[in-house]
Amino acid sequence: MENDFLEGKTQSSWNRRQFLKLGIAGLGITGAGIAYQTLKPQKSLPVRIPTVDSIEPTDGNISPMTILRDFDYGTVKSEKGRTIREFRVVASNSTIKLNSAVDFNTWNFNNRVPGPTLRATQGDRIRVVFLNQGGHSHSMHFHGVHPAEVDGVRPIRHGNAAIYEFDAEPFGVHLYHCHTEPITRHIGKGLYGMLIVDPPKPRPPADEMVLVMAGYDTNDDNKNEFYAFNGQPDYYRNHPIPIYQNQLVRLYVLNMIEFDVAATFHLHANFFQVYRTGRTLVPSEDSDVITMGTTERHILEFAYKYPGKYMFHPHQDAIAQSGCMGIFNVIAT
């Protein structure tokens, strides 16, 4: 039954290439951000994305390399002239390997940490069909604008389902997470994910990626012993993310680290343009480090001028050294 439930999702989810194929024609670089235009790459059309060997781990988890560029656009329906995006999310449990010696029992959405990156366009109607198979009560609380009855703070017991339906607004980078108490524990176990609401007029084409920073408290001392981008500590340090020189990269970055008040995000040998909470179409600043409190999220855009390998990580080195470390491998063009 659970398989049937998930099967519909697999069949209906568009992968990024399909979406680009449909959406890329006719898009152009807008005049937005004139002051920053000189920082923009000149070769951003068409979008070039290196082939990635996404080796799925044998433990049944989804590779962070897959999570990186995976966007769930839902099942698209039209009802009364409106676009409905229907998403299916199942809460369940799985074990993730934090290093060769430490296994961690996660509570998660759709068998992955972070959960699926749900994506809609402002004005769409979002319908999330949530099924709790996690053994504990859980819920889905979305950031964004919606009525109280779909705010997702009511616990849904194991074996039960709920439907969260609301308009996709406002455009920006948002998130969802379980809001069942103790919330710190439910989030710390892995029950969170990103919700992207695109503006009505799409952003310029780019190599788009999701990076969710999170921590793991493995000994229940209310401190994190491990940290990770997209679930697996040090994954992108050991498997650098290939990108092309001069290609515009758009990072959707979310800080889901509990216990630490804030984390920074630092990019080596470059500057990024900041779209705070993804709420603007023009950047508000450019920097090579940005501070994010828990659940803060931004769009960061950049292109690399020179080929080579470049780190990205929080500049609190204790966090970086405990798993929140990655590398971009910039391929010469």
Ligand SMILES: [Cu+2]
């Ligand atoms: Cu929960």
